[in-house]
Amino acid sequence: xxxxxxxxxxxxxxxxxxxxxxxxxxxxxxxxxxxxxxxxxxxxxxxxxxxxxxxxxxxxxxxxxxxxxxxxxxxxxxxxxxxxxxxxxxxxxxxxxxxxxxxxxxxxxxxxxxxx
Amino acid sequence: xxxxxxxxxxxxxxxxxxxxxxxxxxxxxxxxxxxxxxxxxxxxxxxxxxxxxxxxxxxxxxxxxxxxxxxxxxxxxxxxxxxxxxxxxxxxxxxxxxxxxxxxxxxxxxxx
Numbered sequence: 001x002x003x004x005x006x007x008x009x010x011x012x013x014x015x016x017x018x019x020x021x022x023x024x025x026x027x028x029x030x031x032x033x034x035x036x037x038x039x040x041x042x043x044x045x046x047x048x049x050x051x052x053x054x055x056x057x058x059x060x061x062x063x064x065x066x067x068x069x070x071x072x073x074x075x076x077x078x079x080x081x082x083x084x085x086x087x088x089x090x091x092x093x094x095x096x097x098x099x100x101x102x103x104x105x106x107x108x109x110x111x112x113x114x115x116x
Numbered sequence: 117x118x119x120x121x122x123x124x125x126x127x128x129x130x131x132x133x134x135x136x137x138x139x140x141x142x143x144x145x146x147x148x149x150x151x152x153x154x155x156x157x158x159x160x161x162x163x164x165x166x167x168x169x170x171x172x173x174x175x176x177x178x179x180x181x182x183x184x185x186x187x188x189x190x191x192x193x194x195x196x197x198x199x200x201x202x203x204x205x206x207x208x209x210x211x212x213x214x215x216x217x218x219x220x221x222x223x224x225x226x227x228x
Binding site: 004033040041042043044045048056090101102103104105106107108109110 | 157
């Protein structure tokens with residue numbers, strides 16, 4: 001029944017490692033997002049994909065690479081992890097049609113990444 | 117630069133109190149303002165506002181938008197301990213695809 005799911009929920013890893021976070025939505029939405037929420041609870045957009053195409057790519061280090069194999073999935077791969085990457089990463093989805101009114105986003109449960 | 121500013125950053129009230137949370141925004145080609153509630157995990161959607169002066173209500177929660185003053189408020193009446201959460205305000209513009217700018221949130225704690 002879960003609308004937006006992410007795996008894993010927790011990820012503890014060492015600096016320099018490469019890791020991936022997976023996201024899937026079963027809402028039939030066309031647009032998916034990755035957000036980073038830091039320790040101060042500030043939620044900041046990283047990427048947005050619409051129908052598997054990259055729409056938004058914020059000022060994110062190129063160690064972060066999103067991949068959307070189909071419109072129900074948006075995975076996030078992170079190379080050479082750094083201490084500052086520690087945060088909660090949220091995936092979200094919405095039913096957006098370019099040029100029409102914005103829609104609310106549905107968030108996944110988050111992945112807490114800790115880099116030691 | 118686009119930004120969303122929320123106030124207060126934190127608030128402690130007693131059950132039964134009424135609270136007002138504030139959100140001001142500066143977003144290029146503004147399209148909508150959204151409120152989310154975040155408890156322990158994922159933010160959950162509360163309201164989306166696109167027009168000035170039209171109040172949206174859901175139970176004890178209500179929200180209104182002022183597009184002239186670039187401002188929105190979220191009211192919670194007869195607060196309950198279950199209202200304790202971080203309330204996030206977000207604004208959507210019409211540039212940069214589907215970019216949503218979030219505020220830092222207001223952390224509300226309702227004491228029994």
